[in-house]
Amino acid sequence: MDNIVGQKSSLTWVVNIAAAALVLLWTIPTFGLLVSSFRDRDQILTSGWWQSLFPQEASVHYRAGAPDTAVQEGGLYVIAGNVFDGAGGVVSAFGTNSRDPAAFAAGETVQTNDGYELTVSEDGAYRLTSAVPFEGTRGERFFVTTTQPPTFTTENFVKVLNAEGLGRGFLNTLTVSIPATVIPILVAAFAAYALAWMEFPGRALLIAAVVGLLVVPLQLALIPLLQLHLKAGIGKSYIGIWLAHSAFGLPLAIYLLRNYMAGLPRDIIESARVDGATDFQIFLRIILPLSFPALASFAIFQFLWTWNDLLVALVFLGSTQDQLVMTGQLKELMGSRGGDWEILAASAFISIAVPLAVFFAMQKYLVRGLLAGSVK
Incomplete structure (x- = not known):
């Protein structure tokens, strides 16, 4: 009788401690990076951030x-x-x-x-x-x-924000990240609905193929996909990198959304069909509003990945000053400042400021979307 539903487990304290430990492991380095970004080079070299007040x-x-x-x-x-x-x-x-x-x-x-x-x-x-x-x-x-x-200064942020090309890199990153997040969501939502609620030959094989693509490293597809883009005339352009990011993100998006949509109540879908609703009307008016937690959770993952990406951007967009994303601009900035740890700390915190804002704004949908389909 120890596993009756609704009975509080005796190991609840273990779960609470584990959750608190994970939160500390995530927040302490972030807070340390923030403190280090306001310290000068000599202080960073001689003491840790936890000693900054002494x-x-x-x-x-x-x-x-x-x-x-x-x-x-x-x-x-x-x-x-x-x-x-x-x-x-x-x-x-x-x-x-x-x-x-x-x-x-x-x-x-x-x-x-x-x-x-x-x-x-x-x-x-x-x-x-x-x-x-x-x-x-x-x-x-x-x-x-x-x-x-103890001294603190904003000079590190002034140096980074005034660095040549960083503002352009910020705009380039936004130009890449926003469409590369929206496009796979739109495509994956249609595909997930079809795999979850439409009957057609080969559906099981398509689901198996999607699961298989989840484990394929993107590095294996970089050169073939770049060659394909160059032949199609979209190489080294925003369209090329949008399609590349979308292709790499689609397997996870389809898998996540399909599991969520398959867990929605069947009675709602069947009632809509009895009332004469088409598949597109069901998808637009019923499935999409109910699937918002899953859509938001994938949007967080996709945006974080595209925002912090450097490899795909260098391959599909280029490395000129007008094409470099912010991670590339920060890499160039650190190329001649390898020992300036205060510049590195300020640069790193600036680069994670936008992803942190997106994560905290949508975090309530993250767990709800990841657990989609796990309970019937």
Whole structure:
């Protein structure tokens, strides 16, 4: 009698804990990415995002001003500045080489390897002096151990949003994603109704073929499909990539919608036919309104896939500045900024902002649509 319908299971707490764990696994990295996108490069390199609210101690190298910035004070040549550049912080130690970056206490005056005298104060002000003119074209390098208060900045987003071509990439992504989401839904809805409620020879084989296509990797079809598009004259165009995304998304769409439509009450369909409704009228006035949860759940999956896609876009659309989608533009931006983690964090969060908005707006239909057809 332990499995009577309506009786609360003793393992409910296990399900609740598992659900909470899955939510945390999804939200914690997203929140960490958001926090990192507002931090500067040095803070990201020296501490994790969970430490962003606390003062950070770090040992970093700094290069003094160039020799041509030196000024003469009496008989000395002086280069002065501040390692914090107005950001604020406290210097606890400094050094002249990487093997011992904290060799001297703040405020001491030491001699560098090139014979100059260096002083670094606690407030970050440094003073490099020499009895003879400074040589070379680059400033003297030294190391400082600092304690800086937590700081946040929007400069990372300004750099990304002002990057050349990113706005065009955003529009290209919308131009690709919206039709590539709508087209397979329209086609799959008609096909799913036919497979669920219309009797015709070969219907079982078509259903089996749809299920088989679900496991075919899209990479296997990229080259043959591109060759077909080029012969048809739609290669490297929006029409080509819309059809490509639609073809890759149709098996899942048909399978999902067919299962949902097959689970709708048969009495409603038969009553409509008795009243003289045609298949198209039944589909338009009864099936589509009742199938909205399944349509919305597939729309979420398809939009997320097309929005985040890079491979299909590069193959079927191109890689010029006018054709690159946003993921391609961000890849180009990071090509020359491989070590700028703050730029990467801001870029990643901008790229997921629209999918997150779509997901939260339609999430209530997701589970309802995925469970379609599982219970009769």
